[in-house]
Amino acid sequence: MPDTPRPVVFVHGLWLHATSWQPWIDTFRAAGYDPVAPGWPHEADTVDAARANPDAVADIGIDEIADHFTEIVEGLGDDTILIGHSFGGLIVEKLLGEGVGAGAVAIDPAQIKGVLPLPLAQLRSGFPALGNPANLHRAVSLTAPQFRFGFGNAVDPEESDALFEKWAIPSPARPLFQVAAANFVMHSPAAVDTARDPRGPLLLISGTADHTVPDVVTRSTLKQYRDSMAVTELKQFEGRGHSLAIDHGWTDVADAVLEWLRAQGL
Template sequence: MPTDRVPVVFIHGLWLHSSSWRPWVDLFESLGFDAVAPCWPGEANTVESARRQPEAAAGFGIDAVTEHFAQIIRSYDTAPVIVGHSFGGLFTQKLLGMGLGRAGVAIDPAQMKGVKPLPFAQLRSGFPVLGNPANKKKAVSLTAEQFHYGFGNALSQAESDQLFEKWAIPSPGRPLFEAAFANFSKNSPAAVDTANTTRGPLLLISGRQDHTVPDVVTRASYKQYGGSSAVTELKQFADRGHSLTVDSGWRGVADHVLEWLARQGVQPRIGSAG
């Protein structure tokens, strides 16, 4: 996919539609990046359609979704920046470890193999899926209350409900089961090549009030990169929950990402100075 601008591929996680990245895409585009936010495999193009067709997204696991985005990234002539939230953050790390992407940003990334902390808040957030083994083959929806606990706990009930109505969709249960049992599986799809020294720079971001991926989990993921000389940095946002990419404070997170990319020498246009 030829372009004279630096591409950016945004990857969402469970229970948010790809269009939830629209403010980020618009911002990055306005600054000269070539930004896209593709759907997961089986995901309909609109929130309304995704809600009407939950079965279309059922059954896709970590490997299938990773390969889906790997094909998109390989289609570019210029290696894209990869920015992912939640499970999108896990895919970002897997793709970067595979040598794909110019740089990666993993925001509240889902738990990779090797990460040991499992806080109660994380278990409670995942219970709507993990509480029923049959959900591994299904696409599961959250209620507004479950969304408020897992995503919007740092927000007012009203703002959380607005985000739920605007962006929430059913999502496949398989990735959550695969991540939850990663440390009991020798060949877990949730494994990441954290020792890769030739990969692009990686920024991990944590919301310190996050229930779905608590700060301790992101910090444990960061420590997994201790054996790599590649650039790996951690940024923690106090008083922010799992909704930090879509709530009213999203711009502060986006601005930090842009500043970090600039420090890594990633400019909006190839060869440009700004």
Template sequence: MSRTRVVFVHGLWIHSSSWSPWVDLFREAGYDPIAPGWPGDGATVAETRANPERLAGKGIAEVTDHYAGIIAGLEQPPVVIGHSFGGLIAQKLLGQGLARAAVAIDPGQIKGVKPLPFAQLRSGFPVLGKPGNAKRAVSLTAKQFRYGFGNAIDAAESDALYEQFTIPGPGRPLFEAAAANFRSSSPAKVDVANATRGPLLFVSGGRDHTVPDVVTRAAYKLYAKSPAVTELRQFPDRGHSLVLDHGWREVADVVREWVETKVPAS
């Protein structure tokens, strides 16, 4: 029997190589994990930084379709684990019946989520402050990364993560998420009422500026009418870098144990 597949989906501004420790952990636990990049991503951080035009204009629908295509080539539906906008993509794939289970870690804002804290606005301002960025790929500065991702770790670690993993990100998904509640056909819409989907776990960082805990909890509550399993785990002292900073293992172990309970390795 083939091993249970796990697909990791990164978010804006972070390269898929950041998932490497998670991939190793899940492989050792008996799963068959992969961490493919977004459409337009290069194989390395350096390659992606050198070719930002390949990412420009990519939106939520294109990214979702890209991962749906990858899943279509697998022998079985996988568990999908996503961070930030990857968490939004994970929810969409689960709602569409393409995943066995999903984990949404500090997930990008889906349609129906109403809280809009100042910290989230400030984190998104480098992109949302210029409407033309909807057609561009935008890079964060080290200072912007420190506020949006690394505020719960020390400055030296934040700067090191910035140098190691950050890449340009398409501006379009942020504009789509920001306008989601004003568009009936928004690509940020997720089938929260799907009663036959697999289990879903939300993970929230209590000090997250990019996706504050109140935003993750609001998304979690949107699933209340579905009888399918939906759970929430909170890490009060963690920020948006929780999947890649020095404390990644604590989060990964909680996620791995949850997955093992809901979808045992085959």
């Protein structure tokens, strides 16, 4: 580890607040890093405030989110590590493909342009937003049962409901529509330069029981990087769902990420 702690930027996905990364921040700071977890553009500082003003984040898209985090990373330096979950995973892949950041970890990353599998569980997870075309310009909230299917299906219902109460917030639906149409749009914002070489190393992580980003989707994402000589690896967590970064087993994931970063010299 260098004398000056290496910056780490955590990027959350849809329907979770940035403060859901706090346990990771504490762990990474104790490991010698300098971590931060900024919210998405216009995201309120607290869960309660975000729930009280959902319109603040309505109609925000992938490019706006990527530009927001690019500016943050550029302010921290070229040695910054990027770690994202769900749509945050797509964002860190996108940034790394643009030469932003020294390396990245994408946990259950939303599918990028070129990924074709679309399992029924994933369709059901996205239906609260995609089920109404008018949601394109809106912020959408999940119900506790919807959260339980999309995030908490691999934990006890009581734990899922507790995570929902603690971290769930309204999120813009536009990113989901952009991903859904990505393979039919020439210049989709969900496109990632997967052939870039050189670039920093990338670790993809999947939970084999994930409904929102099923394991087959993450494995297909890995295949998109076949034309790059840069380090791109996949780690699977058996029986884990989309909540694997925030549920009772989050430390297993965080420890694996720290071990991989050390192995990459990051």
